[in-house]
Amino acid sequence: MKNTWSRRLLVPLFLFTSACATTSPATSAPGASVPERPFGTLRDQATRQQAWLRERMEKALPTLMRQYGIEMWVISMREYNEDPVFPALVAPTTFAARRRTIYVFHDRGPELGVERLALGGGTQGGVYEARRAQLQVDGGGVTRQAELWGPDQWKVLKAVLEERKPKVIGINVSRTFAFADGLTHGEYEGMAEALGTEWTSRMKPAEGLAVDLIAWRGEDEARFYEDLTKLAWNIIETGFSNQVITPGKTRTSDVVWWMRQRVNDLGLGTWFQPSVEVQRQGKTEEELGQDPVIERGDVLHCDFGVTALRLNTDTQHMGYVLREGETDAPAGLKAALARSNRLQDIVFEELRPGRTGNEILKASRERMKSEGIEGTVYSHPIGLNGHGAGPMIGLWDRQEGVPGNGDHKVIPNQWFSIELQATSPVPEWGGQKVRSAQEEDVTLDATGKVRWALKRQTAFHLVR
Structure with a gap:
């Protein structure tokens, strides 16, 4: 959920003048060129969406009406x-x-x-x-x-x-x-x-019918969603690079507004204000303040989404600002990221049709604890809404389960944002704990098979 960090960044609009190259949904390289209209003209998009509507009405609606x-x-x-x-x-x-x-x-x-x-x-x-x-x-x-x-x-x-x-x-x-x-x-x-x-x-x-019809997605929607997720990744990759960040000068708000502006310049939208946070060795969140200047050695986190053709993405990634002489993040930070990756694996494996959100949460947390991971799971459906229709798989403050919303069952042809965090002590930071919060979207096909919408982050975005 969007309140996974204890504070949200509330800052004025800062003028950001860094020269920033464009991104492309067709490549993951920061700064790669992008078409002026990454998903075609509005007319092209409407033709595709109309086919989705007809499929939903002809395929999903009859099945769900009879089911309920x-x-x-x-x-x-x-x-x-x-x-x-x-x-x-x-x-x-x-x-x-x-x-x-x-x-x-x-x-x-x-x-x-x-x-x-x-x-x-x-x-x-x-x-x-x-x-x-x-x-x-x-x-x-x-x-x-x-x-x-x-x-x-x-x-x-x-x-x-x-x-x-x-x-x-x-x-x-x-x-x-x-x-x-x-x-x-x-x-x-x-x-x-x-x-x-x-x-x-x-x-x-008609509770279940309404929820599941909103949640249901077709095959071509999933194909489009891969491209939309690719674009979201590329904007994050560019935002967490030297094309946008100059250590010692750039504030977190500058990156936030660059992301917003980039989405707007592409003729697209978003369903929430992006956020960028910093964790720093020897500093608490309160000491860093609401809008810190990004420094070398900082761990970065962003929460970002793109809206196109009425569909929404939701992505949280981690970044690291290299110190002078470093070529990669310290081993302790990479281990922290690997731990949240492992928690992603667990939720991914437990997510399947016919299970309620509370059942998935319980099974995931039992495995998390058995592997010694300190973390929380707060995953949610996504699609026509960012926090979409369907079963909640925990809330950041409801790790025992979510009565009602968490009791609904996962269906085939539904999408989720696997959202979670793992907190780990980092030896290079004197044992200071670092929170690795990640979020990646997944799609379920007609057979219930779960796939990453694109892929998941396994290495820090590096600011050099």
Whole structure:
């Protein structure tokens, strides 16, 4: 999670004038050239995203509705108060709900499939059938379709229910998962008043369905994610190099804002403010202050993410600023990094479909303790959201497990950020403990096989 370090860097925007070369998603070399549009034009990106949407609706949705016993799923929202599931349901050219938008999914069985209706708004590139009210325009009997709004939509929803007569109606209400709690109180009141007890009595929370549909990722999304992760790595590699850092002059805030600016210059976004921290021999965190100048011999840590095509990365890496005469980090620091690598191995091996986040956390911590590693595990799903839909695998302050959120199960075609830290005494620093906090994204395919989205850091980024 983003609060894995006890403080977050809160500093003003410093002007940073270092000359910094560009990076490329196609290579891991700091300073390599990059296309002006690393993922193509917006039109190219939208075409790819639209294919992802159709695959999600045609492949994931029917399976999940049947798994959770939801015959009909009704999702109602208003403009600028969208349900959290909204980004998983709409085309890349749709940025907000239209006035009131109601999506209805009706499972007619394996042969006929899931019917997809939009009561208000458009077809989302042909993914939905749009239902609109018929209004008489003049005395000549001419009728036209009008966009649904207000009470008209509830009437059309009631007609849809009466035509299909579902026995179970799923709605997005949850006291556990924010992702499954998108039906506002006002929307529910309006719906219940219009539909009456005959239909509201058939409603039940669609918690697991909402969570898992947001979490589900397809094969081409995973292919794209490798390139997105590669770009995130390259920005970190350049940020933790002499192209950005001049020991004795550059502050941590300079690196933070260079990262933000670099992402912006590429036409991309991020879902949180990056952070850069320093650990220094003989100094406490309080003595270093909020925005220290980076010095030789410092251990660096960053937390950084990139957002593109609605997908998010989350990466934490370690760096080291070489002292005069050094060509590599001291052996004790490399051993500390290897220890957090080992903890990554453990969580990676324990992560598999069908297990809850709390089960994975417990098994991982038992193995961690048996190997004498002092650390914490606080991994999370990732995808359409940075801290994504699905089971939490610990929190930095909840190592005994996370009731509710941690009890959900991992599914195939889901992604995670394996986030953790190992704390180790470093002989070269007089036994002072160093915290090696790492985070790498992994993908699970349709068979449940876990892969690093790109790779994981096994050596310090070196500032010379």
